[in-house]
Amino acid sequence: MANKTSQHILNTSANLLGFCLIVITSLHITNKSETTYIDEFTSIIAIFLIFSCFFSFLSIKTLKEKLERKLEIIADYLFGMALIGILIIVVIKTLDLTN
Numbered sequence: 141m142a143n144k145t146s147q148h149i150l151n152t153s154a155n156l157l158g159f160c161l162i163v164i165t166s167l168h169i170t171n172k173s174e175t176t177y178i179d180e181f182t183s184i185i186a187i188f189l190i191f192s193c194f195f196s197f198l199s200i201k202t203l204k205e206k207l208e209r210k211l212e213i214i215a216d217y218l219f220g221m222a223l224i225g226i227l228i229i230v231v232i233k234t235l236d237l238t239n
Contacts, residue, residue: 146200146208146211146212146215149193149196149212149216149219150197150200150215152219153189153193153196153215153222154189154193156189156222156223157189157190159226160183160185160186160226161186163178163179163182164179164186167182178229178232178233181228181229182225185222185225185226185229188221188225189218189222191215191218192215192216192218192219194215195215195218196212198211
């Protein structure tokens with residue numbers, strides 16, 4: 141294994157996926173999902189994180205070094221986009237822009 145970031149991406153993506161699911165669930169429990177778009181946006185982020193987990197897992201399991209690196213790069217980009225999305229959600233909630 142040339143680069144060992146896939147294990148970190150897999151672990152962190154799975155944890156952040158749990159965070160996204162908690163956000164979505166809490167919005168539905170408090171009936172705020174009808175008044176904001178945060179749950180839809182969080183669902184998109186969750187999809188990025190799921191695919192990031194998937195590609196990082198495949199990167200860990202593959203025996204071909206070239207394919208491993210490609211899968212790891214894909215997982216890294218998806219993870220980065222998900223982090224940017226989470227940052228946007230945190231800023232929106234912190235500045236209370238949902239009202």
